Amino acid sequence: MSLKFVDGSETDLVGLLAPYGGPFQGRDIQGEHFSTKTDFALDLIPGERPLLYNHGLDAKADLAVVGRIKSLSRDEAGLWMKAQLDAQGDYYEAIRDLIKAGK
Numbered sequence: 769m770s771l772k773f774v775d776g777s778e779t780d781l782v783g784l785l786a787p788y789g790g791p792f793q794g795r796d797i798q799g800e801h802f803s804t805k806t807d808f809a810l811d812l813i814p815g816e817r818p819l820l821y822n823h824g825l826d827a828k829a830d831l832a833v834v835g836r837i838k839s840l841s842r843d844e845a846g847l848w849m850k851a852q853l854d855a856q857g858d859y860y861e862a863i864r865d866l867i868k869a870g871k
Contacts, residue, residue, distance in 0.1 A: 770870045778864055779853045785840070786847040798823060802846060810840060819851045821859055834859050 771783035788803050790796040819835035826832075835853040842848070853860055 771867050773867060774850070779835075779855050780850070781853065781867060782848065782850050784846050785837075785849040788844070788846040798825075808847060819853070821863065832857070832859055834863055 771781050774780040774782055786800075786802040786806070786808065787796055788806075790801060792799075795801050817837040818833040819837050821832045821834045833854070834857050835851050837849050837851045839850045840847060853863060
């Protein structure tokens with residue numbers, strides 16, 4: 769599942785942060801595997817967390833904080849997030865366009 773904007777917003781979004789199993793032979797796009805037993809250590813960072821572009825692994829973008837994760841929830845599919853993009857950030861327009869295109 770792609771990230772999607774919420775109710776016509778161009779900053780508020782929702783998406784599956786960590787799918788259980790993952791769409792690529794049981795793994796996510798980074799090759800990681802999560803399950804209902806995964807300890808995400810969510811108590812280590814209370815409140816809002818930074819939203820990073822590509823886990824900070826993109827050589828061109830480096831470790832770019834592109835917004836804030838506002839809330840997290842779990843269901844049978846995995847760990848979901850609601851987040852807000854920083855509309856003043858360097859990568860906002862590019863990320864907005866990718867999300868609109870369903871990437």
